[in-house]
Amino acid sequence: MDKIRFGIIGAAGRGSSYVRTLQAHAATEITALCDIRAEEVRQNAVDLGIEHAFTDADEMIDAGVVDAIVVGTPMPFHAPQAIRALESNIHVLSEVTAGVSVEECRDLVKAARRSQGVYMMAENFTYMKSNVLVRELVRRGFFGELYYAEGAYIHELKELNEVTRWRRHWQTGINGCTYPTHSLGPVLTWFEGQRVVAVNAMGTGHHYRDRREDLYEMEDSVTMMCRLSGGGLAQIRVDMLSDRPHHMTHYALQGTDGSYESADGFEAPAKIWLRNRNAEQRWEHLDKLEEFLPEYWRNPPEDALKAGHGGGDYWEVQDFVAAIRREADPAVGIDLAMDMTLPGLISQQSIAQGSTWVAVPDSRNWT
């Protein structure tokens, strides 16, 4: 079978982290790199033995040298570049979030429905071992009926805002949970088949200034309460500004028969209580339950262990390639990508209106 020819857009930034996995995969080859940083992208192509280097994404898409692309550019380019590729029936693996406005998300959904190309959003935190294990335990019914979850992305990146300047506008320059997919994504894989129907967002006020002494438009810590279609509640926190040691994520899950709290990044490991393992309500360590991991995580290849974001950067590529080969549906297809992205966009409206509940549209109605 011919190899799937990949092009990577944003190849001098986040896109570069896909190179190793794509070059190691037996079914794929990288034929093109693209980045507006001309010197870097040409040098990267030479160093990696990749034939084509572009500085314009449209030119790469039109050149007929790729079957699939990775969109690793800053957030406002994700939807336009994905739509452009899907219109040429090119498969798209897009970085998070799927889009930066409800309107462009709608256009993206329509393009994905019309295209013969596969669309998948690269929500890598859903592949982290602990998140996968909790999902398996939920699927086996250990938690009973789920009704509450927490997800938090707590990543102090004031300095990164000055290096990757787009973040200063598209992440910390907008008030709301604008970058929610790493926290909401895993939660939605636990509440499988449910989506967020309404959000109510609130923030903690502004306590930090950037290098120019301007206050960040995003409040230091923004939390959105998410009403799920099954009636449950998820609390999603995004904090990119508060001074604190690095930790990055926090998750919790509550059902009628089980409870989970993720590791605290310092001394406390991930803990879980499941009624049918402990009639008494006593915690046990999550890693005691690794026998319930799916096969792929029980014996992971060396490349998965070396890949970034807890192996997520590796597994998402495997799933995307399987979807292109029609062996499986994309793990985060267009509607799930919208379920993970739209609540954050709607949270901007909620917080601007003084923390009112605002309905989240269902992309399944966008035909």
Ligand SMILES: NC(=O)c1ccc[n+]([C@@H]2O[C@H](COP(=O)([O-])OP(=O)(O)OC[C@H]3O[C@@H](n4cnc5c(N)ncnc54)[C@H](O)[C@@H]3O)[C@@H](O)[C@H]2O)c1
């Ligand atoms: N999933 C994750 O864990 C994760 C981690 C980091 C970043 N990201 C996402 O990846 C994306 C990129 O983030 P980053 O930190 O690598 O940013 P970055 O600014 O370091 O890299 C982006 C790259 O895209 C290039 N670029 C910008 N506009 C372009 C255009 N129009 N066409 C072609 N190339 C263009 C830039 O020159 C740069 O090399 C963001 O959407 C971010 O949210 C995801």
